Amino acid sequence: GNSVTQMEGPVTLSEEAFLTINCTYTATGYPSLFWYVQYPGEGLQLLLKATKADDKGSNKGFEATYRKETTSFHLEKGSVQVSDSAVYFCALMNFNKFYFGSGTKLNVKP
Amino acid sequence: EAQVTQNPRYLITVTGKKLTVTCSQNMNHEYMSWYRQDPGLGLRQIYYSMNVEVTDKGDVPEGYKVSRKEKRNFPLILESPSPNQTSLYFCASSLYGGQGSNQPQHFGDGTRLSIL
Numbered sequence: 001g002n003s004v005t006q007m008e009g010p011v012t013l014s015e016e017a018f019l020t021i022n023c024t025y026t027a028t029g030y031p032s033l034f035w036y037v038q039y040p041g042e043g044l045q046l047l048l049k050a051t052k053a054d055d056k057g058s059n060k061g062f063e064a065t066y067r068k069e070t071t072s073f074h075l076e077k078g079s080v081q082v083s084d085s086a087v088y089f090c091a092l093m094n095f096n097k098f099y100f101g102s103g104t105k106l107n108v109k110p
Numbered sequence: 111e112a113q114v115t116q117n118p119r120y121l122i123t124v125t126g127k128k129l130t131v132t133c134s135q136n137m138n139h140e141y142m143s144w145y146r147q148d149p150g151l152g153l154r155q156i157y158y159s160m161n162v163e164v165t166d167k168g169d170v171p172e173g174y175k176v177s178r179k180e181k182r183n184f185p186l187i188l189e190s191p192s193p194n195q196t197s198l199y200f201c202a203s204s205l206y207g208g209q210g211s212n213q214p215q216h217f218g219d220g221t222r223l224s225i226l
Contacts, residue, residue: 043200043219089152096160096207098145098155100145100153103152
């Protein structure tokens with residue numbers, strides 16, 4: 001079947017620290033992979049995406065590379081800001097259906 | 111403004127009383143979807159629709175119905191709600207779905223349902 005596993009949070013970092021949120025997936029075929037971000041009281045917003053192996057998605061300083069050999073799509077940012085505090089969801093889309101991870105809460109302290 | 115609008119935003123009701131959560135998008139999107147968000151479980155897809163009159167089950171469809179009579183609307187119907195359907199619900203749309211699609215989903219602001 002299809003599933004997404006994310007590292008549990010919360011993750012607490014100081015401003016300007018390096019961020020990694022791990023995401024691994026199980027899927028048949030060739031899924032598309034996404035990272036979404038959710039701010040308090042809001043719906044999810046697309047952060048970045050990748051549709052095939054070795055694709056790198058990037059946006060607002062965040063990056064993730066589609067690694068088929070390790071079935072991973074880890075989210076990274078070189079220097080986090082307080083405004084990056086949110087919940088981050090890894091997701092895959094396969095055969096018209098979406099599957100989300102459980103979410104990782106990020107707290108960034110000044 | 112491009113948006114996905116859900117109503118109501120909050121609802122407290124009782125077991126067995128039929129309810130409908132409406133969802134409307136103004137972006138002419140073909141793909142629409144409903145999710146429920148529960149602590150520790152992330153978002154789980156309930157139903158999706160590839161286009162008008164085309165709907166299909168997601169991961170957790172039991173106890174829910176949907177319809178897609180018009181492109182812009184995708185209501186979620188709970189015919190006989192039960193307490194285990196207490197959750198935060200999100201509607202989303204994207205330009206199109208399909209394998210290999212990288213179209214971003216646009217999410218509504220959510221509907222918090224409490225079934226007593």
